[in-house]
Amino acid sequence: MIRPLSFIFVLIAAVGFGMSWGAAGAQAGALRVVEPDPPAALPEFALKDHxxxxxxxxxxxxxxxxxxxGFTSCPDVCPFVLSNLDAVVTQLSVRVRPDNLPQVIFVAVDPKRDAPVxxxxVRHFNDDYxxxxxxxxxxxxxxxxxDGFYRLGxxxxDGEYEVQHxxxxxxxxxxxxIHAKLSPPLPAGEVAEYIAQKRILFAREQRTN
Amino acid sequence: MTRSVSNSRLANSRLANSCLANSRLGCLAGAALAVLAAVPLAPAQACEAHAAYKTEIAEAKSAVMAMDAWVPLAPPGLKAHAAYLVLMNHGTEARAVTAVSSPQYKHAMLHLSSMKNGVAMMQHLAQVDIPAGGKVAFEPHGLHIMLMGPKGPQAEGGTVDLAFTLDDGSTLEVAAKVMKRADAPAPMDHGAMGHGHKGM
Structure with missing residues (x-):
């Protein structure tokens, strides 16, 4: 499915337990990208939006x-990623027209607890999510x-359970x-730069084809 | 400097204990060692100073301090929040946090978010070690205090009271400020950090 073709493995700033995933864009040079070549088709699905x-x-x-x-009862990783993506959109908004900004979609894999809230x-992080x-x-x-994964614990x-994702x-x-998979840490500046360049390359390819 | 004084007192806390437990001979030996360790007390005075030592040992229990405690403002209606902070151990003995609680939540736990093959998972920790003279950062995507079941609504600018139980039986009370993620304290420099955890 997704082949790890180009590994842009600039620097892993993580020390020890990989704890140095700091606040949005705090660290440079840590973005990891895997691109399928050619871009992979999406699977068939029947889902509903919020x-x-x-x-x-x-x-x-x-x-x-x-x-x-992710899942909504996730206190640490999911809010961190979603607020980072909000920072990505903010940084991109100074470079691209509003209608060209990427949309952010949160796939909530714990429907029992997620669906009601x-x-x-998602609006807590960004009205457009x-x-x-x-x-x-x-x-x-x-x-x-x-190419994702999740499992309910x-x-x-108390009936509470953990969700791995x-x-x-x-x-x-x-x-x-599917054009790419970005792995944490997700420094906002680098993700924004990557998306901006991806847009330009894609538009160029569309014109030449 | 205050800090170095309190450190040398800490270094001698074991001697003071042996002083309390043992005979006068042991006490004198302990006092002699204390002199070697440059504590400005005459041997004869040292045993009479038991009480003073005990007070200092009690003070030494607060050698663990907290800073930058914060709770990110969470989406409304959520049952799980997180708290972050930096714990510093100014003492000369390793300490460990063995439990945490908050009167504003049903449960609080020491948690570690970890990644394995790109999959995020959480681990409940039995304790978090803070090395002597070291610090441990609870930060997004790593160690965090998991707060389950808020008893009331969360408000920006409000505080969450946390009580950490340390392995010496003492309690460290910390007020964490509720704030937007964008206003969060900058993450600390990880280069000089030492820490350890024990899983459940």
Whole structure:
């Protein structure tokens, strides 16, 4: 599916337990990118957005998308990634027209706990964010199809459970194909730079084809 | 300098203990060692000074200090929040945090977010070690205090009271400020950091 073709492995600033994933854009030179060649097709899926509308492949067409996988009861990693992506959008907004900004989609893989709060959750980070969820069957299909992973843990005595999930951000192009997988840390400045260049390259390719 | 004084007192806290527990002979030996360690007390006075030492040992228990404690403003309705801070151990003995609680939440836990093959997971830690003279940073995407079940709504500018239990039985109380992620304290320099954890 996604072949690790070009590894841009500039610098891993992580020390010890990989704890140095600091605040948005605090560290330079740490972005890790894996690009499928050629860009990979999205899987088939039937999901719904946080407004209850069907979420289809059409929603990817014509714009760049940053997909993040997570769950709303996640106190640490998911809010960190989502606020980082907000910083990416902010940085890009000085370089590209508003209608060319990437859309950010949060794929919520814990529908039981996520569905009731998804709209408020994503809007907390950015009014334009889209939350997407569905049945585990459809979520599994979609998440595995974008080279992601998630697994619900066993509930504890209070019925609370942990969710393991990919922390990578999947970049989908305006052709609704997967163009890249960005792995944490996700320094906002570098992600913004990467997306900006990706846009230019893609537009150039479209013109020559 | 205050800090070096308190450190030398800490270094002698074991001697003071042996002084309390043992005979006069042991006490004298301890006092003699204390003199070698440049504590300005005459041997004869040293044992009479038990009480003073005990007070100092009690003070030494607060050798762990907290800074930059904050709780990111979370989306409304969420049952899980996180708290971050830096814990510093100014003492000469390693300390460990063994538990944490907050009156504003049903549960609080020491957690570590980790990544394995690009998959994020959380680990519940039994304790977090703070080396002597060292510090441990609880930061996004790493160590954090997991706060489960808020008893009331969270408000920007508000505070979350945290109580850390240390392995010497003492408690460290910290007020963490609720703020937007964008206003968070800058992450510390990891180059000089030493820390360790023990899993559950």
């Amino acid at each position: 407004r209850g509308k069907p979420f289809t492949a059409e929603r990817f067409k014509g714009k760049w998308t940053l997909l993040s996988i 998804l709209g408020e959750y 889209l939350g997407v969820t569905g049945s585990h069957e459809e979520l599994k299909k979609f998440v595995e199809g974008i 066993k509930p504890d005595k 990919s922390a990578s951000v999947i970049v989908v192009g305006p052709d609704a194909r």
